């Protein structure tokens with residue numbers, strides 16, 4: 286799609302300091318792109334510098350709720366990637382303001398500058414009328430050639446899913462099975478999603494297309510909790526928490542500084558988080574991009590061992 290070499294291509298990564306962001310920055314740096322990381326607090330993004338050559342990665346201040354800052358970060362870039370997302374609302378960080386309005390500003394900037402765009406959303410954005418779905422619609426209206434990536438839940442060393450439940454298992458006698466733990470997930474390795482995004486930057490993805498990215502295995506929430514417990518070698522009760530009870534708890538928990546559960550998350554758990562049959566048949570998947578995704582067994586034990594009673598030291602079995 287693009288004739289420019291990566292050395293001449295400036296890619297702005299909004300939200301590049303986040304969990305997925307740092308893997309995207311690493312993947313782009315390996316492919317020799319020039320990278321501008323746009324975040325609210327660039328001074329906290331300096332840890333990204335060693336992922337590239339001297340001067341290859343540069344952090345600038347941008348807030349998706351502030352149009353001039355979005356516009357300034359887009360200047361002279363050939364590709365804009367939007368990875369900004371929030372899990373809960375605080376102050377002016379509202380879902381509509383950040384996910385929908387913010388994403389639209391990035392797309393408008395891409396259109397104004399003739400830049401290509403990659404937008405990261407989430408599986409399930411279509412099933413529920415969420416701000417993520419609104420964002421997709423606004424982005425495609427503003428920049429129709431945008432490639433949209435919808436991953437299932439992400440795993441990797443700094444993930445918020447496996448680490449969170451392993452940490453909970455360390456202090457709690459039971460793990461909750463919201464809605465009976467029947468919701469199905471297709472966890473995707475963060476490095477694979479970063480590779481898919483880098484492929485889109487390379488011009489290997491279809492323009493104006495929504496990709497759904499899930500790992501090789503589909504697992505119910507209960508199975509994932511059993512996997513966590515087996516990995517960290519701990520026995521815990523798996524406690525059924527019906528949706529209405531979970532919603533009630535979440536209503537209170539959402540006011541914690543970093544909420545363990547929010548009512549929106551409970552709502553999302555009502556729907557399976559897996560790649561759709563349509564996306565599979567149209568090859569709008571990892572496989573369509575030529576990526577063989579990693580299973581959780583290959584990666585997760587390499588960082589969950591610290592939650593075992595004996596850390597990296599296994600008990601003698603013989």
Ligand SMILES: NC(=O)c1ccc[n+]([C@@H]2O[C@H](COP(=O)([O-])OP(=O)(O)OC[C@H]3O[C@@H](n4cnc5c(N)ncnc54)[C@H](OP(=O)(O)O)[C@@H]3O)[C@@H](O)[C@H]2O)c1
Nearest residue numbers: 300302303304305324325326348349368369370407438439
């Ligand atoms: N993690 C998952 O399991 C998962 C699954 C499916 C989809 N996704 C999607 O993937 C994307 C990335 O997720 P993630 O897990 O990497 O999130 P994350 O770790 O929370 O990172 C979010 C990034 O957004 C930046 N940010 C937040 N508010 C901002 C604002 N108003 N303006 C500019 N930057 C802002 C943050 O930096 P500052 O705070 O410094 O600004 C940070 O760099 C999101 O769209 C998310 O919905 C994630």
